[in-house]
Amino acid sequence: MDIRAQRILITGGCGGIGLGTGEYFAKLGKQVILVDRSTEAASDLMRRFDNISCIELDLADHAAVDRRIGALIASGEAPDALVNGAGWSPKYDEDGKTWKPWTMPMSHWSAVMAVNVDASFNMCRLLLPSMIANNYGRIVNIASLAARTGGGVAPVHYVTGKAAILGMTKGIAKDVGQYNITVNAINPGRIDTPMIRDVSDEVNAAYAARIPLGRLGTPLDVAHTIAYLFSDHADYLTGTTIEVNGGLFMGP
Ligand SMILES: NC(=O)c1ccc[n+]([C@@H]2O[C@H](COP(=O)([O-])OP(=O)(O)OC[C@H]3O[C@@H](n4cnc5c(N)ncnc54)[C@H](O)[C@@H]3O)[C@@H](O)[C@H]2O)c1
Known part of the structure; x- marks a missing residue:
C-alpha cells in the first residue's frame, strides 16, 4: 500500500484521533x-519526531485561518493531504443540564457549527487550489456515527453538523474528481479519546458492551482507515463514507 501524499495537515491534530x-x-x-x-498535548510527539510541526489556531476564527494557512501555502509548504478532524461536542449547558x-x-448552535462544519469547509476551500494545480490531493473528513443514528449522548447541533459533513464530502468530491483529488468521510463510532470522557465510565x-468487536475503538483504528483512504488502494474511492465502529451500528 503506497501513500503518495508527502505533507499531511490534520485539524484537531492535538486531540486523541489527531495525535494518533x-x-x-x-x-x-x-x-x-x-x-x-x-x-x-503534542509536545511529546514533537520531541520524538522532527517531521511533525504544529500550528496553533482557533479554527472558528476563519479570517485567522485564511491568513495562517495562506502563509503556509505561500511558503511552498502546501499540504497534499488533509484530515479534517477538529470537532466539538458540548453536551451540557452552564447549569450542567444536557x-x-x-x-x-x-449563538451556541452557531458556535458549534463554526467548528464542526464551517472550519472543515474553509480548510478544503483553502487547500484545494494547490491540490488542483498539482493534479493530486487526498481529503478525509471525520464525521460521526451520530450523523446516521441521531446520536447517543450527542446533542442535535453535533448530529446536524456531522450529517452536513457527509453532504459536504460528496458535494466537493463531485467537483474535484477531475483533478485526481478524492474526498471521503469516516464515521467513527465510540473511540477512546478525551472527547468521550465528558460522560461517566459507566x-x-x-x-463497549454493545460493540460486537468487544471494545471501544482506538485512535490507531481510525488512523489505519485514513491511511487506507490516502493510499493507492483507495484511488477509485471518492464521496464515500467508511464506518469505523466495531459493529456498533450496522443499519442501512
Ligand atoms: N471520539 C469519538 O468517539 C468520536 C466519535 C465520532 C466522531 N468523532 C470525531 O472525531 C474527531 C476527533 O475527535 P477526538 O475523539 O480526537 O476528540 P478530541 O476532543 O480528543 O479532539 C478534538 C480536537 O479538536 C480540537 N478543536 C476543537 N475546536 C477547535 C477549534 N475551534 N480550533 C482548533 N481546534 C479545535 C480540540 O482542541 C481537540 O484537540 C472529531 O471531529 C470528533 O467529532 C469522535
Whole structure:
C-alpha cells in the first residue's frame, strides 16, 4: 500500500484521533502538520519526531485561518493531504443540564457549527487550489456515527453538523474528481479519546458492551482507515463514507 501524499495537515491534530493519526504518518516518514487551538498535548510527539510541526489556531476564527494557512501555502509548504478532524461536542449547558433542542440558543448552535462544519469547509476551500494545480490531493473528513443514528449522548447541533459533513464530502468530491483529488468521510463510532470522557465510565462501558468487536475503538483504528483512504488502494474511492465502529451500528 503506497501513500503518495508527502505533507499531511490534520485539524484537531492535538486531540486523541489527531495525535494518533499524526504519529502514524510521522512513522511513515511523512511531513505532518497538526493544527489545533491548543498544541500542548503534542509536545511529546514533537520531541520524538522532527517531521511533525504544529500550528496553533482557533479554527472558528476563519479570517485567522485564511491568513495562517495562506502563509503556509505561500511558503511552498502546501499540504497534499488533509484530515479534517477538529470537532466539538458540548453536551451540557452552564447549569450542567444536557442540551435539548428547545434549550439551545442560536449563538451556541452557531458556535458549534463554526467548528464542526464551517472550519472543515474553509480548510478544503483553502487547500484545494494547490491540490488542483498539482493534479493530486487526498481529503478525509471525520464525521460521526451520530450523523446516521441521531446520536447517543450527542446533542442535535453535533448530529446536524456531522450529517452536513457527509453532504459536504460528496458535494466537493463531485467537483474535484477531475483533478485526481478524492474526498471521503469516516464515521467513527465510540473511540477512546478525551472527547468521550465528558460522560461517566459507566456510560462508556455500556457502549463497549454493545460493540460486537468487544471494545471501544482506538485512535490507531481510525488512523489505519485514513491511511487506507490516502493510499493507492483507495484511488477509485471518492464521496464515500467508511464506518469505523466495531459493529456498533450496522443499519442501512
Ligand atoms: N471520539 C469519538 O468517539 C468520536 C466519535 C465520532 C466522531 N468523532 C470525531 O472525531 C474527531 C476527533 O475527535 P477526538 O475523539 O480526537 O476528540 P478530541 O476532543 O480528543 O479532539 C478534538 C480536537 O479538536 C480540537 N478543536 C476543537 N475546536 C477547535 C477549534 N475551534 N480550533 C482548533 N481546534 C479545535 C480540540 O482542541 C481537540 O484537540 C472529531 O471531529 C470528533 O467529532 C469522535
